[in-house]
Amino acid sequence: xxxxxxxxxxxxxxxxxxxxxxxxxxxxxxxxxxxxxxxxxxxxxxxxxxxxxxxxxxxxxxxxxxxxxxxxxxxxxxxxxxxxxxxxxxxxxxxxxxxxxxxxxxxxxxxxxxxxxxxxxxxxxxxxxxxxxxxxxxxxxxxxxxxxx
Ligand code: RB5
Numbered sequence: 001x002x003x004x005x006x007x008x009x010x011x012x013x014x015x016x017x018x019x020x021x022x023x024x025x026x027x028x029x030x031x032x033x034x035x036x037x038x039x040x041x042x043x044x045x046x047x048x049x050x051x052x053x054x055x056x057x058x059x060x061x062x063x064x065x066x067x068x069x070x071x072x073x074x075x076x077x078x079x080x081x082x083x084x085x086x087x088x089x090x091x092x093x094x095x096x097x098x099x100x101x102x103x104x105x106x107x108x109x110x111x112x113x114x115x116x117x118x119x120x121x122x123x124x125x126x127x128x129x130x131x132x133x134x135x136x137x138x139x140x141x142x143x144x145x146x147x148x149x
Contacts, residue, residue: 002030003029003030003060003061004030004031004032004053004058004059004060005024005029005030005031005032005059005060005061005062005063005125006031006032006034006050006053006054006058006059006061006062006063007020007021007031007032007033007034007050007062007063007064007065008033008034008035008036008046008047008049008050008062008063008064008065008072009035009036009046009064009065009066009109010036010040010041010042010043010046010065010066010067010071010072011036011038011039011040011041012043012065012066012067012068012108012109012110013043013064013065013066013067013069013072013107013108013109014036014037014038014065014109015038015109016065016107016108016109016112016114016117017033017063017065017109019114019117019118020063020065020107020114020117020118020121021033023118023121023122024121029125032053032058032059034046034049034050034053035049043064043066043071043072043075044071044075046064046072047064047072047075047076047079047084048075048079050062050063050064050076050104051076051079051082051084051104052079054081054082054103054104055079055080055081055082060103061103061104061105061124061125062076062084062103062104062105063104063105063106063107063121063124064076064084064104064105064106064107065106065107065108065109066106066108066109067108067109067110067111068086068108068110068111069086069087069088069106069107069108069111070086070106070108072084072086072106073085073086073104073106076104076106080146080147081103081143081146082103082104083096083100083101083102083103083104083139083142084102084103084104084105084106085100085102085104085105085106086106086107086108087105087106087107087120087124088107088108088111088112088116088120089120090119090120090123093105093119093120093121093123093124094123094124094127096124097123097124097127097128097129098127098128098129098130098135099129099130099135099138100135100138100139100142101129101135101139102124105120105121105124107120107121
């Protein structure tokens with residue numbers, strides 16, 4: 001089965017989400033768009049819908065868009081099992097997959113242009129976690145923090 005990417009935005013991230021959908025369509029990357037349609041909404045509601053798809057194994061990874069990416073990342077990281085990273089540079093988008101096993105990329109529609117955002121999405125989706133070793137130990141400690149607090 002093809003890997004599915006869950007997408008969601010508020011009004012601040014809507015235009016960038018639409019740009020990224022064009023990129024995903026061109027590469028035949030399967031996605032589900034959980035909204036919204038560009039109208040004013042509250043980003044935690046969208047973050048919750050996208051993250052639930054990941055937790056339920058209905059999507060492999062998520063991409064959330066708001067004005068800065070920050071609100072989405074704060075909300076998403078409240079959900080057990082979600083490791084959301086707000087990125088605006090290529091190195092971070094790559095290493096948050098390699099080292100943090102981030103499962104949600106958060107992008108700022110008022111921060112990034114479509115070209116830069118597309119590069120971040122490309123590297124995020126094509127990079128795997130460095131399983132085993134010190135990074136697994138650290139990610140396991142993140143899970144322990146979630147369970148203990
Ligand atoms: C909405 O105006 C804006 O606050 C939101 O998109 C986001 O940037 C929050 O972090």
